[in-house]
Amino acid sequence: MLLRMPGYCEKFRCIADRCKDSCCIGWEIDIDSDTASYYDNIGGKFGERLRSNISDGCFVLDQEERCPFLNKNGLCDIIIELGEDKLCQICSDHPRYFEWFGDVKEGGIGLCCEEAARLILSEEHIISECEVSDEGCDDYDVELYDLLRNARDMIISHLQDDSLPETVSVMVDFTEELQYNIDNGIFMIPDWTQTASPETPDIESIFSCFSELEPIRPEWLPYLSERLTYAKNINKLPKTDEVYLRRLAVYFVYRYFMKGTFDGEIVSRIKLSAVSTWMIGCLWECERLIKENCDFEQMCLIAKNYSKEVEYSEENLNVLADMFYDRACFTTQRIKGLFR
Numbered sequence: 001m002l003l004r005m006p007g008y009c010e011k012f013r014c015i016a017d018r019c020k021d022s023c024c025i026g027w028e029i030d031i032d033s034d035t036a037s038y039y040d041n042i043g044g045k046f047g048e049r050l051r052s053n054i055s056d057g058c059f060v061l062d063q064e065e066r067c068p069f070l071n072k073n074g075l076c077d078i079i080i081e082l083g084e085d086k087l088c089q090i091c092s093d094h095p096r097y098f099e100w101f102g103d104v105k106e107g108g109i110g111l112c113c114e115e116a117a118r119l120i121l122s123e124e125h126i127i128s129e130c131e132v133s134d135e136g137c138d139d140y141d142v143e144l145y146d147l148l149r150n151a152r153d154m155i156i157s158h159l160q161d162d163s164l165p166e167t168v169s170v171m172v173d174f175t176e177e178l179q180y181n182i183d184n185g186i187f188m189i190p191d192w193t194q195t196a197s198p199e200t201p202d203i204e205s206i207f208s209c210f211s212e213l214e215p216i217r218p219e220w221l222p223y224l225s226e227r228l229t230y231a232k233n234i235n236k237l238p239k240t241d242e243v244y245l246r247r248l249a250v251y252f253v254y255r256y257f258m259k260g261t262f263d264g265e266i267v268s269r270i271k272l273s274a275v276s277t278w279m280i281g282c283l284w285e286c287e288r289l290i291k292e293n294c295d296f297e298q299m300c301l302i303a304k305n306y307s308k309e310v311e312y313s314e315e316n317l318n319v320l321a322d323m324f325y326d327r328a329c330f331t332t333q334r335i336k337g338l339f340r
């Protein structure tokens with residue numbers, strides 16, 4: 001089968017003990033059945049330690065929610081004792097994500113990891129493809145997949161080549177039209193043109209919607225509430241951030257748009273891409289207003305925090321998807337207004 005990923009994924013290396021927000025802290029880690037059986041048969045003291053720290057198919061996190069195998073130097077004892085190839089699936093994949101479409105496996109690296117965020121923000125999205133061994137895949141709608149793939153390629157090439165405000169603005173109109181076509185069984189790509197006029201955005205309501213989501217870390221909601229004071233005064237995201245915002249928008253479109261192959265739903269996914277890009281850009285600008293500086297490192301950490309809180313919670317993504325249809329601050333016109 002064909003594996004398709006942005007070329008920069010090959011450069012990804014976990015920075016382990018240098019990571020400021022290790023993925024070995026705060027997440028429940030499910031152990032896949034193959035790895036669980038392997039761990040069951042490890043002998044000696046380390047085998048005993050392994051089994052005594054696994055319960056209900058997961059590692060038993062300590063009081064600070066650290067994985068019991070993350071040692072005090074920030075390194076993984078399983079890698080040290082058994083080797084990197086003996087990690088469970090979730091630990092060896094993370095932060096890589098994958099989606100399967102017949103004989104195509106698509107993937108990338110997720111923004112919730114700070115090192116991945118550095119690559120996503122600093123590298124151009126250039127697809128690289130290679131052959132890998134076959135993996136089973138459920139049925140999918142080939143015609144819909146082809147349509148969405150062509151549409152996604154078109155959106156990404158505009159995001160890479162044209163002005164960001166104009167592209168985001170047309171992208172939401174274009175997706176509304178494409179959604180109409182899909183809902184009516186018309187498998188045609190619409191024209192790339194503006195159809196709705198932008199309206200004044202309601203920044204306070206957008207922040208309020210994000211505050212309704214389930215926080216992952218206790219500091220997130222106070223952070224959002226403090227940033228809102230500054231966000232209300234931001235009329236435009238600075239031109240100097242455009243190159244980074246483009247890469248973020250491409251990341252979100254690439255990752256989420258094709259999920260429409262499985263349920264025919266694309267509008268909420270394009271709104272997620274547009275609003276997430278704007279939110280992260282807005283949080284960068286708030287940081288500058290508060291601290292007079294937001295260097296590249298800080299931009300990566302802010303993007304990573306947003307991703308962790310919003311994108312890496314299935315529940316939050318579902319709530320947001322509903323809000324994109326129900327809430328007045330997320331109409332197509334108002335989202336377009338964010339990028340004027």
Ligand code: SF4
Pocket residue numbers: 013014015016019020021022023024094095112113114115116
């Ligand atoms: S978040 Fe990324 S860099 Fe940090 S420990 Fe996990 S994979 Fe490594």
